[in-house]
Amino acid sequence: MHRDDQTPHYHLYRPSRTPVWLALSWRALLAFALIGIALAVHWFDRDGLRQSSGAPVTFADILYFTMITVTTVGYGDIVPVTQQARLFDTFVVTPIRLFVWLIFLGTAYDFLLKNVWQRWRMSVIQQQLRDHVVIAGFGNSGSEAASELIRRGAHPDTIVVIDEDSAALRRAEALGVAVMEGNATRDAALQAVRVGTASALIVAAGRDDTSILIVLTARRIAPALPVSVVIRSQDNEAIARQAGANTVINPASFAGLLLAGSTHGAHLADYMADLAATDGRVALRERPVTAAEVGMALRTITTGLGHRIYRGDAMFGFWEREAQCLEAGDVILEVIPATPPGTPPVA
Incomplete structure (x- = not known):
């Protein structure tokens, strides 16, 4: 069993389902659109603007004035002098300025502060995990187990998936469950998902030796925890039970039982599948x-x-x-x- 001499920090996470590039693109387009509106109106109403130097107002001056006005309150070197220009700055440019600042602040929150907030929120969730189901390994068996739990009425928030494969975790996130990247054979990883307060542990690591090691580690942390494990080789089933698994499932053996049963009656396998299916x-x-x-x-x-x-x-x-x-x-x-x-x- 692995010992953690240098305990790593594990964190649950649920990243946003909107791609980062798409969120940034939409915000940038919105900001430029608002600035473009202000720039266009200033250009068409350029006769309502005056420079303190008395020089004619050029397009470069309009661009400079628009950007300064939208992002600050202006420097006073170019000012609106007509009633129409002043009303436009009051009722259009000022709201645009507020919206642009909100976009900037929202972006800073989402991509800087929100990361800190999410880590803190997930840390609180981590501390409060109770009666949840931990799934160690999100391959075919683990993903089917999670989907079946949800079909049977389990809320995704009550399921925690732990895996080292980031692609597998992305598939788990699509179900709405909490995920954590980590090695489930390590004490620190299982303690991070609060396996001691879980209602059950499903082990589907894909390799029998890894799955048995996870069972041993979990049993040491949570002696009374119900543990179910997927074992590929029949020779390892007894070892998995000795390691502390309450339920040992061999997919190949189960499929063999269904196939063999079908030879003794056309409806035997159908009834067994009916018992196992959510919609049976x-x-x-x-x-x-x-x-x-x-x-x-x-x-x-x-x-x-x-x-x-x-x-x-x-x-x-x-x-x-x-x-x-x-x-x-x-x-x-x-x-x-x-x-x-x-x-x-x-x-």
């Missing part, structure tokens, strides 16, 4: 036994079709003797009718 007609639910259900048989519960119970470290099917009398502390695994995302399951 049925869904799996895990819940603790209620006080009213203690003493009942698993097959007689009314909230769904009871399939299994978990009693301590043991698992029993609905046909086994232990499942004929539910006990306090049992965990029920049942099939229920699917509900729209965000809607509480059938009670």
